[in-house]
Amino acid sequence: MVKANAAEFHTVLPxxxxxxxxxxxxxxxxxxxxxxxxxxxxAEDLHLNLAATRDRLDEIFSLWSEFRDYxxxxxxxxxxxxxxxxxxxxxxxxxxxxxxxxxHATYVSEADSRGLAQVKSDNDSWAPGFxxxxxxxxxxxxxxxxxxxxxxxxxxxxxxRAELDKERKPFTTMASHVTQAIGEARDTYEASVNGIxxxxxxxxxxxxxxxxxxxxxxxxxVEQWIRDSEFFNDYDLTxxxxxxxxxxIYQGGNFDAEYFDAEGRGWVRGPDGRMVRAGSVMDxxxxxxxFEAMARDDTMxxxxxxxxxxxxxxxxxxxxxxxxxxxxxxxxxxxxxxxxVAGRRWLSGLLMxxxxxxxxxxxxxxxxxxKERETVMYPLMSTEDLEQRYNHNLLMAAIETGxxxxxxxxxTFFSAxxxxxxxxxxVVVAVIVDEITGAIIGYMVDELDESMTTWDxxxxxxxxxxxxxx
Amino acid sequence: MTTYxxxxxxxxxVVNDLDALLExxxxxxxxxxxxxxxxxxxxxxxxxxxxxxxxxxxxxxAVDDFVTSDLTDHFNGIESALRAKxxxxxxxxxxxxxxxxxxxxxxxxxxxxxxxxxxxxxxxxHNTTAGDGYVPGHPARGNTExxxYVPGHPAxxxxxxxxxxxADGNLGDTYAxxxxxxxxxxxxx
Numbered sequence: 001m002v003k004a005n006a007a008e009f010h011t012v013l014p015x016x017x018x019x020x021x022x023x024x025x026x027x028x029x030x031x032x033x034x035x036x037x038x039x040x041x042x043a044e045d046l047h048l049n050l051a052a053t054r055d056r057l058d059e060i061f062s063l064w065s066e067f068r069d070y071x072x073x074x075x076x077x078x079x080x081x082x083x084x085x086x087x088x089x090x091x092x093x094x095x096x097x098x099x100x101x102x103x104h105a106t107y108v109s110e111a112d113s114r115g116l117a118q119v120k121s122d123n124d125s126w127a128p129g130f131x132x133x134x135x136x137x138x139x140x141x142x143x144x145x146x147x148x149x150x151x152x153x154x155x156x157x158x159x160x161r162a163e164l165d166k167e168r169k170p171f172t173t174m175a176s177h178v179t180q181a182i183g184e185a186r187d188t189y190e191a192s193v194n195g196i197x198x199x200x201x202x203x204x205x206x207x208x209x210x211x212x213x214x215x216x217x218x219x220x221x222v223e224q225w226i227r228d229s230e231f232f233n234d235y236d237l238t239x240x241x242x243x244x245x246x247x248x249i250y251q252g253g254n255f256d257a258e259y260f261d262a263e264g265r266g267w268v269r270g271p272d273g274r275m276v277r278a279g280s281v282m283d284x285x286x287x288x289x290x291f292e293a294m295a296r297d298d299t300m301x302x303x304x305x306x307x308x309x310x311x312x313x314x315x316x317x318x319x320x321x322x323x324x325x326x327x328x329x330x331x332x333x334x335x336x337x338x339x340x341v342a343g344r345r346w347l348s349g350l351l352m353x354x355x356x357x358x359x360x361x362x363x364x365x366x367x368x369x370x371k372e373r374e375t376v377m378y379p380l381m382s383t384e385d386l387e388q389r390y391n392h393n394l395l396m397a398a399i400e401t402g403x404x405x406x407x408x409x410x411x412t413f414f415s416a417x418x419x420x421x422x423x424x425x426x427v428v429v430a431v432i433v434d435e436i437t438g439a440i441i442g443y444m445v446d447e448l449d450e451s452m453t454t455w456d457x458x459x460x461x462x463x464x465x466x467x468x469x470x
Numbered sequence: 471m472t473t474y475x476x477x478x479x480x481x482x483x484v485v486n487d488l489d490a491l492l493e494x495x496x497x498x499x500x501x502x503x504x505x506x507x508x509x510x511x512x513x514x515x516x517x518x519x520x521x522x523x524x525x526x527x528x529x530x531x532a533v534d535d536f537v538t539s540d541l542t543d544h545f546n547g548i549e550s551a552l553r554a555k556x557x558x559x560x561x562x563x564x565x566x567x568x569x570x571x572x573x574x575x576x577x578x579x580x581x582x583x584x585x586x587x588x589x590x591x592x593x594x595x596h597n598t599t600a601g602d603g604y605v606p607g608h609p610a611r612g613n614t615e616x617x618x619y620v621p622g623h624p625a626x627x628x629x630x631x632x633x634x635x636x637a638d639g640n641l642g643d644t645y646a647x648x649x650x651x652x653x654x655x656x657x658x659x
Contacts, residue, residue, distance in 0.1 A: 032515035034526075039512025046505035046537070052498035053545070060491050060552060066484050072475040073562065075651045082555055082651075089548050096541060097502075100533075104509060179519050186513075186525040193532040198544045 023127050026134045027168060028175035030123035031182060036104070036112035043104035050097030057090035058269060061258035062285075065266065069254070080260045084457070085202075087259045091273060092201035103192035111185035119174045126171060134164055204259070205454040206267065206275040207282070211378075211385045213468050215279035216253065222246035222380075225281055230386045231379035235303060248293035249286050249380075255279035262461035265468070271377055274454055281380040290379055294320045305376065481563045488556045492549075499545050506537035558652050565650040 022029050061083045068080055140149055141157050153160045207213070216222045223246040226232055237245075255278035257266025266278035268285060276282040294300040301321030374386060381389070455463070510533055514526045 031519045031522075032517050034513055034515045036512050039509040042505045042508035042512070046502055046509065049498045049501045049505060050541070053495070056491065056495055056498065057548065057552075060488060060495075063484060063487055063491065064555075067481065067559070070477040070480040070484065071562070073650065074474060079559070079562075079651050086548055086551055089544065093541065093545060093548070096536075096544070100509075100536065107513075179522055182519075183522040183525050186522075186529040189513075190525075190529045190532045193529075193536050196536060196540070198540055 023131050024135070026131045027127035028123065028172040029127070030120045030171075030175040031179045032120055033112050033116040033178070033182060036108040039104055040108055043101040047094070047097035047101040051094045054090050054094040057086070057093075058258060061087055061090075062256040062268075065257045065260070077260075077264070080264070081262075084259050087269070087275075088202040088204040088457070089198075091204065091269065092198045095201045095273070096196050096198050099196045100193060103189050106192070107185050107189040110188065111182045116178050116181060119178050123171055123175055130164075130168065130171075137161070137164060204275050204457050205273075206456070206460045207270060208455055209389065210469070211381055211389065212270065212274075212276040212280055212282050214281075215255075215277050216250055218253070219243075219246050219250040222250045225380045225382070228382040228384075229380055230383040231375045231381075233383065235300075241297070241300070244297070245290060245293050249289045251289070253279065255283065256285050261457075261463075263463070263465065265465075267460075275460075281382075281385070282378060287377070287379060291320060476563075476566050478563060478567050481559070482567075485556060485560050485563060488552075488559075492552060492556065495549060495552075502537060502541065506533065509533060561652065562650045 064083050065080070067076075071079055073079070137153075137160060140152065144152070146156070149160075150156055216225070223242050226237065226242050226245060255266060255268075257268055257278040259267040259275060261267065267275040268278045268283055270276035270282045271284055279286070294303070301319060303320050305318050305320060374390060375381075378386060378389075460468075510530055513530055513533065518526055
């Protein structure tokens with residue numbers, strides 16, 4: 001074994017019946033829980049460094065796509081698609097890091113718990129006294145007469161031995177429990193790490209929801225997006241402001257892409273890791289262009305962002321100008337490219353894919369905050385699409401957890417995987433019930449399998465434009 | 471008639487920019503080993519049960535292997551593939567810039583596979599403004615003596631989103647010299 005540090009393995013047999021035991025084989029020794037929590041920050045940093053590496057790679061893929069404008073040899077298609085496999089491999093880097101960090105977090109909760117440490121501490125404060133008493137008992141047993149012994153202990157040797165055994169038993173059980181718990185936590189961690197298959201993780205998934213595949217064909221369409229957008233509901237934009245923003249977002253309809261499918265359609269990595277069409281409302285480059293355009297505008301730059309600022313930023317200063325303006329990079333970096341670790345941390349709090357929703361929880365107030373965050377994450381998305389997407393993610397989260405969940409507004413979301421009849425590829429997975437009246441408000445119908453809401457690379461490459469848009 | 475085009479200046483600029491990004495590609499990844507060391511320090515206690523010490527050892531190896539072998543190999547694979555592709559693209563630029571394209575073109579005695587040089591400064595797909603007007607041998611289509619310089623190349627066939635060149639795919643099969651982009655990665659597949 002390659003020792004990662006100077007910590008030496010002090011080989012100590014754990015049970016009192018072994019000869020080398022620290023407690024003279026008389027009292028159980030409890031294993032020290034590993035200092036796993038001290039590895040939490042490094043595990044998170046490892047994930048973030050891989051995410052930052054992935055962002056650097058994304059930047060390369062986007063830049064490569066510029067050959068589209070400058071190279072027209074007979075092998076042009078080959079040039080354009082030559083990054084495709086690497087896009088998935090780059091994503092696997094980050095996902096592999098996320099899985100390692102997740103496995104470590106599980107290890108912390110299982111092997112470095114306060115409960116185990118308490119057992120260790122109880123055992124260690126009890127054992128020396130017990131050993132002393134036991135050794136005295138043995139000495140007395142061999143040196144005293146029966147009368148002397150009973151005079152001192154109040155009962156015979158057999159009874160005293162039984163009492164000492166009885167006192168020791170729970171400590172022995174707990175010591176064994178600690179060793180076993182730590183051993184199992186290590187088994188789990190090891191299996192998780194060995195189970196990370198970077199090849200499998202390199203398989204891209206392509207979103208097939210409309211908001212991910214419909215691409216702006218004109219500046220007017222982008223203007224319509226802005227008019228329909230949930231994000232801009234709270235702001236009063238003049239027609240000329242809308243036109244101005246749309247022009248800077250649309251930029252002639254030439255959108256940076258990372259992946260080109262067989263039909264020459266460009267795709268980019270969406271905020272939650274699945275591929276979306278370059279030029280769709282979910283394209284993070286468009287989001288970035290939008291916020292940067294707003295940060296350049298004399299009026300809009302002073303608007304406040306309706307989400308909590310990253311650490312170290314005064315909420316009062318949390319305007320579009322400070323977040324996305326020149327020289328300030330926390331937010332624009334987080335939404336776009338070249339993320340630093342701080343930006344990443346902030347973004348990971350902002351992102352609300354199904355997995356994030358589970359850890360974030362989606363009750364009442366949190367659900368509201370989730371929506372706000374998504375509004376900022378997808379500022380070009382219409383209220384309707386945002387709502388549908390939110391419900392979809394909620395659904396996926398409920399499917400993954402199988403949980404009955406309060407969704408806010410006095411509604412509860414009951415997982416109903418087996419309770420409600422279903423047909424075809426659509427399955428009723430949940431019912432929404434009014435918490436007060438108990439009435440069923442509605443059924444949620446969706447596909448259980450994520451493969452039905454996304455495509456893999458082969459499927460995308462075979463899709464005609466018509467099929468793509470369903 | 472089929473035409474090919476290349477904007478040498480912009481292609482070279484993109485290749486240079488790619489090289490610059492590749493220079494810094496390892497910056498964040500190089501920190502990962504240090505992170506892994508710290509993670510491994512947290513896996514075991516100073517005092518371990520001899521009964522289960524092997525589990526600590528196995529876990530330590532699993533984390534170590536994943537980072538120093540799996541992740542590192544995976545990353546190195548991506549990096550070397552990128553370097554090969556960027557270098558292949560540099561070869562493409564050199565091929566057109568050196569006049570090899572013209573020579574190949576003349577050797578085959580054909581006219582319709584000649585790349586059209588988008589004249590430096592004329593812009594690309596989105597710039598249909600005429601360049602500085604230097605048009606040797608123009609109109610040169612069919613002219614086997616000179617490469618075709620087309621300042622202010624019109625946008626047909628260049629549009630970024632059309633997904634194709636309008637080129638006749640068969641031509642490339644016939645004349646390998648017209649497909650200078652040699653992707654070592656793809657070739658291995």
